[in-house]
């Protein structure tokens with residue numbers, strides 16, 4: 001994480017983004033998009049603002065403690081939070097009346113207090129600490145801490161368009177340095193700060209930005225060129241495009257979702273990536289699924305989940321009603337697994353995946369499904385731990401339907 005003092009003007013942008021997330025309920029991505037569209041800024045300036053806002057939201061309760069502000073009032077304390085963030089990272093404070101009033105002695109006392117409290121130090125809300133302890137036990141503190149770290153940037157090389165070395169060379173000519181990730185032949189780690197979406201390589205569909213952990217899911221499904229494959233919770237198509245590349249563009253890949261706007265986004269991305277075997281289809285009723293009964297060699301169920309494995313990237317979820325939504329999400333996951341699995345041919349396979357670390361959304365869902373005489377058996381399961389890998393957190397289980 002590159003940490004540099006913000007100018008007052010940049011800090012004002014950060015205050016607006018924080019308010020958009022904490023008061024207006026915008027997702028962090030949407031809040032960035034709005035603010036960055038309203039003002040002309042270079043990619044470096046945007047990255048600096050995002051570094052500060054992302055880190056503030058990852059450990060909001062810590063920074064509130066340091067600023068002596070109740071968590072519930074964080075949204076109105078933007079400048080106070082910005083000042084403590086700068087002080088915490090040993091950076092000069094931006095010029096503002098709040099900075100002139102900054103009480104360094106009180107700050108140091110509060111920092112010393114927080115250091116003795118690992119839950120506060122990791123900026124973890126109470127509900128998440130209770131859930132993490134109950135679900136993950138001894139493993140939780142390491143995961144909790146890993147989820148406070150800034151996410152790295154990774155690319156997935158689009159093999160429909162280029163080879164990794166070609167992409168690395170071309171990006172280097174556009175002043176973006178990358179390196180291949182050991183053990184993942186299609187994954188590049190981005191080492192420089194440039195705006196990836198402005199590069200010619202991106203416009204020509206040579207890569208997608210995708211976390212390294214997320215890139216483990218499509219290969220787990222074991223697709224081959226010529227198969228009939230369904231990605232039933234495709235969203236905007238991050239994993240669909242990966243599946244298309246693994247299928248070398250051959251066979252049929254049906255991408256489905258309940259949100260048409262996401263599928264529209266997916267269609268555009270598929271065109272850019274030259275993923276010509278992708279068909280996007282809206283799930284408008286249960287009939288859409290029933291009509292596809294026993295039609296798929298492979299099925300990906302990348303189900304809606306709490307997103308607690310990707311808190312590094314989406315830290316705003318820490319400060320939302322995620323705990324209240326969890327039981328609703330778990331019902332939806334069980335329903336999707338039970339109904340959508342009927343689309344798999346006898347002898348075919350499915351992968352159930354989430355971006356959660358919680359067994360109640362992962363292993364326990366799969367165990368209940370298998371116990372309910374589903375006709376499936378478990379072939380393999382895998383967890384991507386942020387603490388062990390440094391990537392975002394994921395779970396995947398591969399199941400085979402009896403022949």
Ligand SMILES: C[S@@+](CC[C@H](N)C(=O)[O-])C[C@H]1O[C@@H](n2cnc3c(N)ncnc32)[C@H](O)[C@@H]1O
Pocket residue numbers: 232233234235236237238239240256257258259262283302303304305336
């Ligand atoms: C984890 S996201 C998928 C992310 C996507 N696979 C990717 O790689 O970018 C889950 C998706 O499930 C969709 N969804 C929610 N309810 C659904 C349902 N009943 N059937 C199918 N998809 C659903 C959501 O709209 C969301 O796009």
